[in-house]
Amino acid sequence: MRFILLLLLFFLAICSTNAQNTDSTQIKNDKLDDIYIRETEDKPGRDKVLHAEPLYIDLIRDLGARKGEKEWNVGLGITDNKNFDQYTALVEYEFAPIDRLGLEVELPFSISYPTESAVVAPKSKLNSFKLAAQYSFFVSEKLNTSMAVGYIHEFELTNFSSYGKERLFTGNVYNPFFVAAKRWGQNFHTLLYTGPQLFQHFAENRIESSHTIWQINSNFHYMIDGTRNFIGIEFNKELSRQDFDMTIRPQMRVGLAENLLIGIVTGIPIKRENERFSTFLRLIYEPGHKTK
Template identity: 70%
Template structure:
């Protein structure tokens, strides 16, 4: 009986020591992550430079430049995607370059491509969709409120398909897209963002216009101690007598100090035009 009591006391002591060490290690890890988060935020919100708040940027409908951008910031993006369009598959690719010539002003040049590998009578022609030029200005940045607001404008010069070069007019129309952005960080890790505005397509051939309202709401959680995040975009389009919404779960992973990868899945709520889609974004930020 005495031996059993000694054994019980021994194992109880060992268990308590293990739990204490494990709790201590967990606490130390949380403290380290908290310190890294604080340093990352401080690095972004450097008091020696103009005010800037760290926000998580959505991966599918991305921003022209960081909110509160500082002069000299720049970034290259390469995107690859696949969408099941019910009757055929659509492949997309894009190349973007964005930079900030002065504080709080972002500029961007983008070349978006669309490819249809199984060409037939019902399949659109592969093409360089157009030349997109964009600007964005952050007019409100509050570190105290952890909130930023911006306005911007995207202009796209539409182009005809590759197989129509030389046979049809090269430029098919213009797309005018003014937009408004508001973002807020809740604590250190939770991020919300709203991106909205009309997209007005002007077709040269028919001299007609078509307007679509875009409302993109976003929620992200940045993993403690990293630049990685998980989140979700709700991409909503409102047209006369039509409403579409696509849910896009996503994650961003830091590969190196200057290279990140974003992975996005698209889930349409109404599948009348498309089914599931996927999108991959490579983000390269040169040293600044």
């Protein structure tokens, strides 16, 4: 009986110690979260709220961007289509010339290979020369909420093999958009990105055709305690007059150094009409960024 009583007391002591350690770790993580949030929001300048930025349909610059912020992105991806595989790459540079205004230049590439001998795959090309701007018109640290409007213009380009044979610019893409984001507590982040894409294609010196697609992208992320790392999911939806498509993109971001991050994304379409599974990697370099 005495042995059982001693064993019970020993067990209770272990449980108490573990509970104290768990509480201590949680308190430490909460403090680290608070320090990192304050580091982002309490710098000199206008208000800014820390938000998790989606990795596939990314923003032009952080919401509430401050003058002097800048970032390089390199992306690599592969998509398994029904009749061909498509490899994609992008290089982009984004910066904030003044508070709350972000500008971006992007060069997206695509290379396609047929999966069957009788299939003709799209030709390889620099898809477009993309210019973009985004302005955060509402930033509230009290509400942990930010809103922005922006515009992306793409000058679509012809295939590599057609350089010098056909006109270089084959059309335009006009894309105004709206962004709203909110952080719930210290770890949970939600974001909505939406707007129309108007495609305008050329033939000789006249407009050949045009069509419009609406983008509705909703995002949910959880930022890991005391880090810049997160896990999350994007729901990328496209709506046109004839069709509706949605791709679910689970993702994670991991910090490799204080100014270098990598994002990993998987694409899962809800309908496999043409596009199947895809993967995408984004390497993010922030010159001059330092954490305390």
